[in-house]
Amino acid sequence: MSTNIATPSVVATPRHEARTTDQPDLEFLPNLVARDHQFDYDVAIVGLGYVGLPTALSLHAAGASVLGIDVSELRLATIRNGEADLLRSDQERLAQAMQADDFTISGDSLQLSTAAAVIVCVPTPIDPYQTPDLSILRSACAMVVNAAVPGQLLILTSTTYSGCTRDLLVTPLEEGGLVVGRDINVAFSPERIDPGNDRFAHEDVPRVVGGATEGCLAAAEALLGRYARTMHGVSSLEAAEMTKLLENTFRAVNIALANEFAEACLALGIPVMDVIGAAATKPYGFMPFYPGAGVGGHCIPCDPHYLLWQLRKEHIQVPVIEQAMSEIARRPRRVVERILETLADRGKPLDGARVLVVGVSYKPDVADLRESPALEILSMLAAHGTEIGYYDPFFKSLRLKDGTEILGTSEPGLFHPDLVVLHTDHAGTDWSWLGPDDVVLDTTYRRSDLPQRVLL
Ligand SMILES: NC(=O)c1ccc[n+]([C@@H]2O[C@H](COP(=O)([O-])OP(=O)(O)OC[C@H]3O[C@@H](n4cnc5c(N)ncnc54)[C@H](O)[C@@H]3O)[C@@H](O)[C@H]2O)c1
Structure with a gap:
């Protein structure tokens, strides 16, 4: 994509695992009138989930003082207890950060005005009708706008529609009397993190950035460039949103x-x-x-x-795009049809058959069930009267679409399934319980070593 803004690549300053100065680093606010404002933190992260927490840890490891804000007490407790689902490298960073006095996590959004930069990383889901549910993002942005003070840099990173940063940050800020690009900087930088994947360090994944003004873009590149080695500036906020x-x-x-x-x-x-x-x-x-x-x-x-x-x-x-999304959405139904066909070939109806699903998270090696096709597959099977079970060491229990809670099995060999469905192949999954006659519907297409294997 062409760019009409001069955007030199920003190479991250060398990382250092400990902060070298007690003063927040305001080098990324050169264009603002209120550049002398004193802040307590270099950066605040709003939303400490799969995206926000690793981002907070990368910035902290790069020397920034970090304030992490999350509305969920449960999430804050999970992080404090060292139980967040993180890569091993991030777990080590978290253990160090929790000992440091320049890394704070809190539920108090009023503290946002004490940070020189604020990065918003809250969820942007869809509702059951596949319509964007912007309620969380709207409330998080309203919170950030309410706490905004001259001299700050605000960066939205949640995936969203093109024009959202302008609608939820730029316009309300200006309505409140702050001139974007003069009093305060605003940018959008889509997050590309791939939870559970340690082949690409957070630092090595280039960041795309769009600014409300040229100065906003430069400010955002300078902040994110503290940990990310490569920046790619685009022509506008909307171009950055559309890139994602x-x-x-x-x-x-x-x-x-x-x-x-x-x-x-x-x-x-x-x-x-x-x-x-x-x-x-x-x-x-x-x-x-x-x-x-x-x-x-x-x-x-x-x-x-x-x-x-x-x-x-x-x-x-x-x-x-519409066809692709329909095809993707109906895929779990296709899995159930294939289960029905496979059982029928063996003289078993779906009603009353015993089906064991192996791996239920949406992808290998993460404890994340969001939108997992396994939930839909298990729910459809249960609705057809199938005796369902699942085996996934990441989840003791899960909830079906109708709210019913089912417990996972830790001894799959005792389930005696008529059919095993391999849904997610976590590294190190124990298959020693699988008998030579057990039929496995391999929805991953990757396990040609399984003895009685059928494909979708
Ligand atoms: N998870 C991914 O693989 C991934 C990758 C790239 C981009 N994204 C995008 O990043 C965004 C965040 O996704 P995620 O997976 O980190 O979500 P998440 O659900 O893991 O975490 C979001 C966190 O935000 C908190 N939160 C909600 N409202 C808040 C508020 N008003 N103030 C403070 N905290 C609040 C929640 O309690 C939660 O802990 C989404 O837009 C998503 O599409 C996600």
């Missing part, structure tokens, strides 16, 4: 395509993973995506709906 929507819509469309190829290959008797693996040897013009039981988490099933919702207002149709 493109990234996740790209993934959604390609996953839908991979699912269709899996169905085509199954019908033609061709192993789809052979085909994808072979295509992936092409060094340009192809990127592998893999079929599965559906998509979960807070990104792919949700983010493209922010775009579709926005475009509906403009009466613009984007049939490729």
